[in-house]
Amino acid sequence: MMKIFIRIILFLVCGFILFCAAYFVKSRLPFQFAEDVSIHQYFPFNYLARKDTFELEILDFVLAEDFDKWAMFSRWYHIWAKERDKVDMGPNDSGFQGTGCFAVVSRSEKTWSLSPAVYIEVASGSKIVFEALVMRDFESQGAGLRLVGFDRNKQPIDKRLATVEANGAHGEWEALSLRLSVPEDIAYITPRIRGTGTGKTRVDNIRVSRN
Structure with a gap:
């Protein structure tokens, strides 16, 4: 009887460990299995979940992504679109100087x-730099960088805090850069890369850092 009890305990412990390992991997993937279920606020999952807040003042590079390795686990593997069923995304081998990159193909x-x-x-007065390389297939496509500002409760208060748009030749890599001195009412920011028009847009060498 004791052996059976020990086996049950070991089975439950092993199952819990495997579940924690699966949750660790899942929290780094770009999709949500169930929109209405979340356990990230409970122990031990609060330590396993991917961190979603960074402090600018203690880091030189807040975000840096070149999509050369493990692109599926990239933080940038999240997309919003007005016509989501007409937009595809994923890693691409035609990056800057022959490296990997990320591509968005829009039919909208x-x-x-x-x-x-x-x-x-x-913090108020903080200096931040947001840089990326973009390539548009067609001149009619739009592409650009944007910083969104949030208050202390992480509610958006300025969706166009800073913007820059691509205006170089299509079919060639273009370096875009945003520099911002943070206003007093902004507590958090989020970088975004936006596009419009039909065609493929490639993105590479994203950097968000202190100035």
């Missing part, structure tokens, strides 16, 4: 947006 004229789904905690 409407807007799409990539986001790392993180909040960057900032």
Whole structure:
């Protein structure tokens, strides 16, 4: 009887460990299995969940992504689109200087947006730089960088805190850069890459850092 009890306990412990390992991996994937179920606030899952808030003042590079390895686990693997069923995304081998990159293929004229789904905690007067390389297939496509500002409760208060749009030649890599001095009413920011129009947009070498 004792052996059976011990086996049951070991089975439950092993099952819990496997579940924790699966949750650790799942929290780093770009999709949610159930929108109405979340356990990230409970122990031990609060330690296993991927961190979604960074402090700008203690980091030189807050986010850096070149999509050369493990692109599926990239924080930028999150997309919003007005016509989601007409927009595809994924890693691409035609990156800057022959490296990997990320590509968004849109069959819609409407807007799409990539986001790392993180909040960057900032202080008034903080200097931040948001940089990325983009390539548009067609001149009619739009592409650009944007910083969104949030208050202390992480509620958006300025969705166009800072913006820059691509205006270079299509079919070539273009370096985009945003520099911002954080206003007094902004407590958090989130970087986004936006696009419009039909065609493929490639993104590479994303950097968000202190100035």
